[in-house]
Amino acid sequence: MSEIQKKKPSVISDVRYACAVGATNTVVAIKGAVPIANCSPGCQLKTTAMLTFENGFQGSIAAGGGNMPSSNATENDVVFGGIKTLDNLIKSSLKIYDGDLFVVLTGCTGELIGDNVPDLVGKYQKAGYPIVYANTAGFKGNNLYGHEVVVDAIIDQFVGDYSGEKKKGLINLWFETPYYNQNWRGDYQELARILRGAGFDVNVLFGPENPGVEAWKRIPQAQFNLVVSPWVGVKNAEHLQKKYDQPYLHIPEIPVGEEATTKFIRQVVEYAGIDKKQSEEFIKQEASIYYYYLEHFSEFFAEYWYGMPSEFVVTADAAYALAYSKFLADQIGLIPKRVIITDNTPAKFRPAITEYFKNNISEGVSIDVDFEEDGYEVEKLIESVEFTAGKPLILGTSWELTLANKKGALFFEISTPSSETLIVNRSHIGYKGALQFLERIYSASVGGK
Amino acid sequence: MANRINLNMTTVENRELRLGTIIGWDGSAKELIEQSAYDERSIKKHGGCKGAGQGCRLCELQSPLNQETMCSNAIVQCQIGNLTDCVLINHAPIGCSSEDAKFNLTMHMGLARRGKPQQNTLNISTNLQEKDMVFGGAAKLRQAIRIAKERYNPKAIFIAMACATAITGEDIDSVAEEMEPEVGVPIIPLHCEGFRSKHWSTGFDVAFHGVLRQIVEKHPKKKQKDLINIIALWGTDWFTDLLKPLGLRVNYLLDCASFEEIRQASEAVATTTFCETLGGYMGAALEDQFGVPQIDAPQPYGIKGTDAWLRAVAKVVGKEKEVEEYIESEHKRIAPKLEEYREYFKGKYGMVLTGSAYAHGLISVLAELGIKNEAALVFHHDPVYDGAGKNQDTLKELVETYGDIPHYTVSKTRAFQLPQLLKRVKTDFLIIRHPGLASVAGHLGVPTFALGDEHIPIGYDGILRVGEILKGVLARTKFNKTLQRHVRLPYNDWWFSQTDPFKLTNDKDVFKDIEEKLGE
Numbered sequence A: 001m002s003e004i005q006k007k008k009p010s011v012i013s014d015v016r017y018a019c020a021v022g023a024t025n026t027v028v029a030i031k032g033a034v035p036i037a038n039c040s041p042g043c044q045l046k047t048t049a050m051l052t053f054e055n056g057f058q059g060s061i062a063a064g065g066g067n068m069p070s071s072n073a074t075e076n077d078v079v080f081g082g083i084k085t086l087d088n089l090i091k092s093s094l095k096i097y098d099g100d101l102f103v104v105l106t107g108c109t110g111e112l113i114g115d116n117v118p119d120l121v122g123k124y125q126k127a128g129y130p131i132v133y134a135n136t137a138g139f140k141g142n143n144l145y146g147h148e149v150v151v152d153a154i155i156d157q158f159v160g161d162y163s164g165e166k167k168k169g170l171i172n173l174w175f176e177t178p179y180y181n182q183n184w185r186g187d188y189q190e191l192a193r194i195l196r197g198a199g200f201d202v203n204v205l206f207g208p209e210n211p212g213v214e215a216w217k218r219i220p221q222a223q224f225n226l227v228v229s230p231w232v233g234v235k236n237a238e239h240l241q242k243k244y245d246q247p248y249l250h251i252p253e254i255p256v257g258e259e260a261t262t263k264f265i266r267q268v269v270e271y272a273g274i275d276k277k278q279s280e281e282f283i284k285q286e287a288s289i290y291y292y293y294l295e296h297f298s299e300f301f302a303e304y305w306y307g308m309p310s311e312f313v314v315t316a317d318a319a320y321a322l323a324y325s326k327f328l329a330d331q332i333g334l335i336p337k338r339v340i341i342t343d344n345t346p347a348k349f350r351p352a353i354t355e356y357f358k359n360n361i362s363e364g365v366s367i368d369v370d371f372e373e374d375g376y377e378v379e380k381l382i383e384s385v386e387f388t389a390g391k392p393l394i395l396g397t398s399w400e401l402t403l404a405n406k407k408g409a410l411f412f413e414i415s416t417p418s419s420e421t422l423i424v425n426r427s428h429i430g431y432k433g434a435l436q437f438l439e440r441i442y443s444a445s446v447g448g449k
Numbered sequence B: 001m002a003n004r005i006n007l008n009m010t011t012v013e014n015r016e017l018r019l020g021t022i023i024g025w026d027g028s029a030k031e032l033i034e035q036s037a038y039d040e041r042s043i044k045k046h047g048g049c050k051g052a053g054q055g056c057r058l059c060e061l062q063s064p065l066n067q068e069t070m071c072s073n074a075i076v077q078c079q080i081g082n083l084t085d086c087v088l089i090n091h092a093p094i095g096c097s098s099e100d101a102k103f104n105l106t107m108h109m110g111l112a113r114r115g116k117p118q119q120n121t122l123n124i125s126t127n128l129q130e131k132d133m134v135f136g137g138a139a140k141l142r143q144a145i146r147i148a149k150e151r152y153n154p155k156a157i158f159i160a161m162a163c164a165t166a167i168t169g170e171d172i173d174s175v176a177e178e179m180e181p182e183v184g185v186p187i188i189p190l191h192c193e194g195f196r197s198k199h200w201s202t203g204f205d206v207a208f209h210g211v212l213r214q215i216v217e218k219h220p221k222k223k224q225k226d227l228i229n230i231i232a233l234w235g236t237d238w239f240t241d242l243l244k245p246l247g248l249r250v251n252y253l254l255d256c257a258s259f260e261e262i263r264q265a266s267e268a269v270a271t272t273t274f275c276e277t278l279g280g281y282m283g284a285a286l287e288d289q290f291g292v293p294q295i296d297a298p299q300p301y302g303i304k305g306t307d308a309w310l311r312a313v314a315k316v317v318g319k320e321k322e323v324e325e326y327i328e329s330e331h332k333r334i335a336p337k338l339e340e341y342r343e344y345f346k347g348k349y350g351m352v353l354t355g356s357a358y359a360h361g362l363i364s365v366l367a368e369l370g371i372k373n374e375a376a377l378v379f380h381h382d383p384v385y386d387g388a389g390k391n392q393d394t395l396k397e398l399v400e401t402y403g404d405i406p407h408y409t410v411s412k413t414r415a416f417q418l419p420q421l422l423k424r425v426k427t428d429f430l431i432i433r434h435p436g437l438a439s440v441a442g443h444l445g446v447p448t449f450a451l452g453d454e455h456i457p458i459g460y461d462g463i464l465r466v467g468e469i470l471k472g473v474l475a476r477t478k479f480n481k482t483l484q485r486h487v488r489l490p491y492n493d494w495w496f497s498q499t500d501p502f503k504l505t506n507d508k509d510v511f512k513d514i515e516e517k518l519g520e
Helices: A020-028 A044-052 A074-078 A083-096 A107-111 A117-126 A143-159 A184-197 A234-244 A258-272 A276-303 A316-332 A347-359 A377-382 A397-409 A430-443 B030-036 B038-045 B072-082 B099-112 B130-135 B140-153 B163-167 B172-183 B204-213 B238-246 B259-267 B276-290 B302-317 B320-344 B356-368 B394-402 B415-421 B439-440 B461-477 B479-487 B493-497 B512-518
Strands: A033-038 A100-108 A133-134 A167-174 A203-204 A222-228 A247-250 A313-316 A335-341 A392-396 A410-413 B024-027 B084-092 B123-125 B154-162 B189-192 B227-232 B249-254 B271-273 B348-354 B370-377 B409-411 B429-432 B448-450
Touching: A020 A033, A020 A044, A020 A100, A020 A397, A033 A083, A044 B099, A044 B259, A074 A107, A074 B163, A074 B479, A083 A117, A083 B493, A083 B512, A100 A117, A100 A143, A117 A133, A117 B189, A143 A234, A143 B227, A143 B320, A167 A184, A167 A258, A184 A258, A184 A276, A184 A430, A184 B172, A222 A234, A234 A247, A234 B140, A258 A276, A258 A316, A258 A397, A258 A430, A276 A335, A276 A430, A276 B038, A313 A316, A313 A377, A313 B130, A316 A335, A316 A347, A316 B439, A335 A377, A335 A430, A347 A392, A377 A397, A377 B030, A377 B123, A392 A397, A397 A410, A397 B099, A410 B038, B024 B030, B030 B038, B030 B394, B072 B084, B072 B099, B072 B154, B072 B204, B072 B249, B084 B140, B123 B140, B140 B172, B163 B259, B189 B204, B204 B249, B204 B276, B227 B238, B227 B259, B238 B249, B238 B302, B238 B320, B238 B461, B249 B259, B271 B276, B276 B356, B302 B320, B302 B394, B302 B461, B356 B370, B356 B394, B356 B461, B394 B439, B409 B415, B415 B439, B415 B493, B429 B461, B439 B448, B439 B479, B439 B493, B448 B461, B461 B479
Parallel strands: A033 A100, A100 A133, A167 A203, A167 A222, A222 A247, A313 A335, A313 A392, A392 A410, B084 B123, B084 B154, B154 B189, B227 B249, B227 B271, B348 B370, B348 B429, B370 B409, B429 B448
Antiparallel strands: B024 B409
16 A cells, blocks of 8 residues: 555545435335435435435435435525525425425535524424434535434424333334445335244334334334344434334344344344243244245356356445344355455444354354455455455446456446346345345356356 | 637536536427527637627526436436446436436347347346445445456446435546446446436436547547547438438447547547537547548538538538539438328327437428428427537528427426417327336327337438338327227316416416415
């Protein structure tokens, strides 16, 4: 590494996340919620292009994408203030959208010119409109940061106070940042399915199984908050603990495959203290189906004599880098050569993640994980890997395509951005998703590739 | 002749000031032509006397509701960010770079279409944080410039301004000037912050302005008599097919171009474009300040437009005789297939939703195919272009050749108006060239053609190419009908019951109920 590189500030090439105001997509993931983007023109098109389009072309829905209200600040707003423009935008949005909740997200421009958005939104709140505001300037953090800000804003300004009973067996599921991982919708469904199967009443706050804003009103009634991610959502769970005296269970590892998922279910059931009969019955059923398929797969795995990958590299956000590495290294026996985490994981969570990769992935496997957001450095890290067995496998983003071709590697996208993949409904986690993950990896190996 | 373009400053006067661009209007195309007074504005652009008219401001409909849209910074990314051997530094928080992956895909597509080797875009974000908003980001920018040089060894380094850095007053001009001797390549500041102009197309002008000032050869030692500049995006190289019979080679600017291809623009024999909205600024500047004439002709769409355009090009290279033979043989060549398509599309109605001059070209092509256009939506209207050539009034050319468009709407990416726009005319399909609208329109039971390769409709073969694609598009109506039966847009019944797309603008009492509730 040269002197300039060593002293480099936090510049980034080949960006792998959007900024905080991209958390408009967190709002889109709630049925009946309408984001109101208080930002410059371009902000929403750019962040949405990355999160919903160049990300498995997963698309948007309802008041997302082209339907999203946006103040599109002009020079006039910057000079004279943008409150009037935002006021008109809010009025128009209330007038023509079918919305149960409106969330105003302010970006760099509004924050820098110092518009008093809380005051303006407060006027609507007092009149009884379901509307909240969130400070999501792009210079404050990325879309994962913005997601947590929006969640807290909805809890504080829309869900409000609660002093009633908690319901045993009801859990709030805090999981992926919507529209960030390409499989988030399918993964939410699989995780909810597993938890329901184990006997829980699952309060799904985002995605295809979110019933609407009423789920958010139910948050305070839950027995506890379940956070399934190395770090995203922990801040919200801590907030809920303070606000509603509601405990949380933090499981950093998204379970992939039978063994991990079964362990996951037992951990949650144990924590909740609910009856184990249903969960054990569910595990038995799921495991039997899982191994029914895995045994079939094992024929290919044993007999395919045209070669298959043995070593892999992963570059992704913390959650999926961890989940996928663990499954591949521990359950399949692929050798991890390098793992690069690119989501700007907050410093306080890094030691635990580093430790996990060192000692917790699988017996006899220890990885020195890299945290790097700059795509140029990510590429250098991958380029320097010496693959020694079979065809290399690179799991990454579309930025790695050219490099993968150069290395003659099998390549597919698991992280943002993804331009080589179209996703409608897919999951690589839990019981069902893990088998789909195997299909995807080994489809990349078969048939004369 | 007056200098239509001022290259002395690093900044570009935005389109609303320079051209009188508007982004809200609703009426017939004929009315807009009258109100635009292109000829008077054209005379003024060419230094004519004040008596020729001031080119007064067009009436513009303001909308209280706007939606997801593009900005000038994004346009600069899609232009400068797609050069093969220059780096674009976005001096901004990270979100301003979040479309980079999309432009990377676009560049890969463009390189493939032009037969150039694949490569990723050369991009850097200074990734500014909250503390940089307070203390300034100049140090980071200097480092980013050094890193750009070390990483990519580029021929030039561009710096894009963003909203945040414009508000905090980053002096990118000074940093560029100061750093140039150190890194030894041109460093080019681009003032393309998103709020600067109400329309993103100002970003095209900013990109061209930067290369005109600092890359295009000011004193060309030679002329390349067979080289013609085509101001383009990433389109397939069909201009070569079109111009080869006239003995011309094409020099595409700016997407997928190299530093050298930009530098040699002043050595070319002429400049032309697929879209006056895009190419006007560069064409006018090359003509005024580098002596490279622009082709003063209708755009190369439809039979009449392509004929006229080819004749104008031929005149510049002295091939007037050859071009007549060429035109005649082309007419003959496409006639049987064109007849077939005209039969196929009989009774069909289309609607174009794109930038303005490009829309005029596309509608011509649809008209040639026998498809009726009762409505069109353009994202902006420029009453005059920078080139301001006598024969470049694209809207007038369209209406005079193919007839009026009764519902001609100017509105910048306001998807919420689509139900009303589609309600008032018959439409069998839409052609859309902008993200965010096609999927919304697709919910309304109408198939959409997202036109990505902008060169598809050019020239004689362009008419046939569009016809071929539209057959497939019309078949997709099935999908859109299914979607329409089961999925609803996020707007309420009241809005769906409206007929005026500008209801929120035209009805001054429209917010009365809300204001009463607020006690206003």
